[in-house]
Amino acid sequence: VFHAINKLKLIATGDIGCYTLGALPPLSAMDTCVDMGASITNALGLEYSLKGRDKRKIVAVIGDSTFYHSGITGLIDLVYNKGTSTVIILDNSITAMTGHQDNPGTGKTLMGEDSPKFDLERLIKGLGIEHVYSVDSYNLEEVANLIKRETERSAPSVIIARRPCILLPEMKKKKFDKYEIDENKCTGCQMCVKLGCPAISFDKEKKKALINKSLCVGCSLCFQVCKFGAIKKVQGE
Ligand code: SF4
Ligand code: SF4
Incomplete structure (x- = not known):
């Protein structure tokens, strides 16, 4: 929102x-x-x-x-x-x-x-x-x-x-899908970072976004904002 x-x-x-x-x-x-x-x-x-x-x-x-x-x-x-x-x-x-x-x-x-x-x-x-x-x-x-x-x-x-x-x-009982970033496709545009998700951080040296999968709840918002196809769904853990 x-x-x-x-x-x-x-x-x-x-x-x-x-x-x-x-x-x-x-x-x-x-x-x-x-x-x-x-x-x-x-x-x-x-x-x-x-x-x-x-x-x-x-x-x-x-x-x-x-x-x-x-x-x-x-x-x-x-x-x-x-x-x-x-x-x-x-x-x-x-x-x-x-x-x-x-x-x-x-x-x-x-x-x-x-x-x-x-x-x-x-x-x-x-x-x-x-x-x-x-x-x-x-x-x-x-x-x-x-x-x-x-x-x-x-x-x-x-x-x-x-x-x-x-x-x-x-909700705690549910198994969520997780999302991860393909470093090779990430351009460092930081659109996903701007969502304010606690699971997403930015490596300033590599100029790549990172997802901490243990904090990801599979909402898919980062996947929806990434225009470079760098974020993909992985199996729930
Ligand atoms: S939106 Fe996509 S390309 Fe941009 S920083 Fe995030 S993962 Fe990388
Ligand atoms: S799917 Fe949702 S919870 Fe997981 S990293 Fe992306 S924005 Fe954060």
């Missing part, structure tokens, strides 16, 4: 969660981060204050648990005050940053009891937002195309980018 935000040169108002790290290099894709829920109210404020002065489109980026906690109020404000910004909800099916607490999107209460899961799409449509779409966070092209289309729309929209947190117990 942050890769697409950079590619499209958008203004991104951020929020509080593990994704706030997107504000730091190499992504540097978040322009504001004030407090929980402020991504959406900041987007609306900037939309009005920058009108006629800055042509860049605005997106608010917020996690699923933060949205349930305090993002929904800002979204009501945005709809009521005729905002047209796009809100991107990063749905990783848990409250990751503070230690995997359950939330209304997980189907469990904080005491671990079953409770009906909130349907995020229906909830948002119920606020009067017609344009609500979901996308797989690992599909770079689809994510970029959807963000581009929705930021060009003169109406509010919400994109739900989904992928479960990699540290969830059910």
